[in-house]
């Protein structure tokens with residue numbers, strides 16, 4: 001038996017093919033197919049789209065934001081400077097992610113984003129939180145997100161179809177319409193007519209482009225008006241059954 005260097009080298013154990021396949025799967029194929037989440041991936045996607053104003057608000061998010069005087073640019077700033085808190089890569093409605101970041105006034109915001117597999121990022125809901133590390137607040141928002149999800153009727157999710165389906169009910173088709181919005185900026189109520197929105201023909205959920213929400217904010221801040229409505233106000237008297 002020869003211990004010649006060349007022959008000895010040739011006897012070196014070959015790479016385990018199973019190990020090679022596993023490494024290839026873990027680092028190349030699985031992340032590509034969405035089986036393994038790549039940290040920061042959602043944030044990168046959200047930031048690149050938000051930077052181009054390619055994001056929209058669900059009716060729920062628009063109302064929550066306006067009621068707390070969180071502007072479109074506050075949300076934009078929070079996402080551009082923020083971080084991923086809880087990714088949901090396998091959500092039945094497509095990947096979504098809870099982000100946290102600071103707005104233009106250094107307040108912490110939690111922003112639940114979705115529609116990463118479509119053109120625009122959808123702001124599903126947005127809230128103030130105490131700090132980036134207040135996970136308790138994040139959890140409570142997560143529950144809200146879960147609660148919103150549980151009310152949805154999970155169906156097929158063919159994202160390649162031509163007509164855009166509703167994120168919430170998954171069945172309805174979104175139609176471009178002009179709608180009337182009861183816009184509340186803080187405690188100030190304003191009715192804005194002729195607002196472009198995508199409206200679900202099943203559940204009625206509305207989706208507003210960020211540029212449209214920004215315009216409504218501006219109108220409310222300026223107190224712009226063309227006419228005034230008189231609205232009856234009454235107090236509900238509790239009825240004993």
Ligand SMILES: [Zn+2]
Pocket residue numbers: 166167168169170171172200201202203204205
């Ligand atoms: Zn719907």
